[in-house]
Amino acid sequence: MHNIYIWQQAIWQRLMQNHSFRNQALLLKGKKGIGKFRFAHNLAKSLLCRNLSAHNGACQKCISCNWFEQSEHPNFYQIAPESISESSEGNIEKIETENITNSKKLKKKNSQQIGVEQIRMLTDFVYMTGHQSGFKIILIYPAETMNLAAASALLKKLEEPPPQILFILVTHRPQYLLPTIRSRCQQIAMPSPDIATATAWLKQQGVNEPAACLAAASFAPLSALAFNTDDYVIQHEQFIEQISTPRHLNPVLLAETMQQLELSTVVGWLQKWCYDLMNFHTTGEVRYYLNHCPVVKELSSTVDPKKLMAYSRRLITAQRLSRHPLNFRLFLEEILITYAMLWHK
Numbered sequence: 633m634h635n636i637y638i639w640q641q642a643i644w645q646r647l648m649q650n651h652s653f654r655n656q657a658l659l660l661k662g663k664k665g666i667g668k669f670r671f672a673h674n675l676a677k678s679l680l681c682r683n684l685s686a687h688n689g690a691c692q693k694c695i696s697c698n699w700f701e702q703s704e705h706p707n708f709y710q711i712a713p714e715s716i717s718e719s720s721e722g723n724i725e726k727i728e729t730e731n732i733t734n735s736k737k738l739k740k741k742n743s744q745q746i747g748v749e750q751i752r753m754l755t756d757f758v759y760m761t762g763h764q765s766g767f768k769i770i771l772i773y774p775a776e777t778m779n780l781a782a783a784s785a786l787l788k789k790l791e792e793p794p795p796q797i798l799f800i801l802v803t804h805r806p807q808y809l810l811p812t813i814r815s816r817c818q819q820i821a822m823p824s825p826d827i828a829t830a831t832a833w834l835k836q837q838g839v840n841e842p843a844a845c846l847a848a849a850s851f852a853p854l855s856a857l858a859f860n861t862d863d864y865v866i867q868h869e870q871f872i873e874q875i876s877t878p879r880h881l882n883p884v885l886l887a888e889t890m891q892q893l894e895l896s897t898v899v900g901w902l903q904k905w906c907y908d909l910m911n912f913h914t915t916g917e918v919r920y921y922l923n924h925c926p927v928v929k930e931l932s933s934t935v936d937p938k939k940l941m942a943y944s945r946r947l948i949t950a951q952r953l954s955r956h957p958l959n960f961r962l963f964l965e966e967i968l969i970t971y972a973m974l975w976h977k
């Protein structure tokens with residue numbers, strides 16, 4: 633099945649050989665950037681295909697496959713936060729690495745979330761539209777972005793599932809879903825590729841220095857690919873370059889430069905950086921920033937490990953807070969000032 637990433641083949645075969653999940657809800661969970669969305673999309677397309685073969689998946693030729701490709705399938709319904717639908721422009725490859733809170737593109741305050749109206753609209757889809765006798769699929773992505781009202785509305789539907797409906801929920805953070813929703817779903821842990829597989833795949837996609845790129849993207853191959861192609865990579869390099877010389881760091885200027893990015897992304901870079909400093913101190917190894925070994929070595933030998941440890945713990949809290957709307961610049965400035973202070977004697 634050429635549309636399925638190589639690290640997903642086994643789980644794909646398992647689902648294709650046994651369709652018993654069709655009458656329940658599925659929850660595909662796993663880290664961001666491993667291709668869960670495309671997998672879910674392919675699964676939906678295949679289950680709706682009129683000539684599905686267990687070995688090859690969707691036939692790509694029948695009218696159902698055609699509708700699906702045109703995003704016009706009457707029996708398929710997709711729910712995502714508006715910010716994702718808008719910024720990805722329907723590009724399946726792009727969706728999973730899209731930053732939900734990319735503020736440039738947001739029109740409404742709540743569009744980072746799936747709202748209750750979006751779930752209520754399902755009633756029409758379930759009972760009134762589409763081929764009424766046919767099997768229907770609803771894809772919710774990312775499921776953890778449902779607000780509480782939306783989640784409660786969905787729970788009602790899951791408790792009394794309409795016949796011939798398959799819900800596919802896809803999530804990067806299953807712990808943020810209502811436990812009652814999780815327990816109503818058949819949960820599938822989506823695999824991440826091992827480093828060798830992911831590196832080989834990235835190389836095939838034309839990525840230079842795939843190993844370093846993969847490590848910098850927390851070992852998520854799709855993120856590494858996105859990373860390699862955007863102006864993202866320039867900003868990332870700029871950021872690392874600046875924090876490589878903490879004694880000359882200008883937190884105000886750097887926070888301003890990074891404003892277009894998602895706050896949690898920048899905090900994530902800093903977390904990985906501090907992890908490398910700490911890890912180098914204890915094991916002499918670098919996990920994420922393989923291209924910056926000499927700097928990591930130098931900085932880790934000049935910082936007080938206890939202070940660095942305390943700072944890393946603060947970053948965990950900062951990462952949690954960064955998902956809420958707040959003043960990006962002030963928040964990042966404060967984190968960077970504290971970072972620079974680590975080398976202040």
Ligand SMILES: [Zn+2]
Pocket residue numbers: 681682683684690691692693694695696697698
């Ligand atoms: Zn088909």
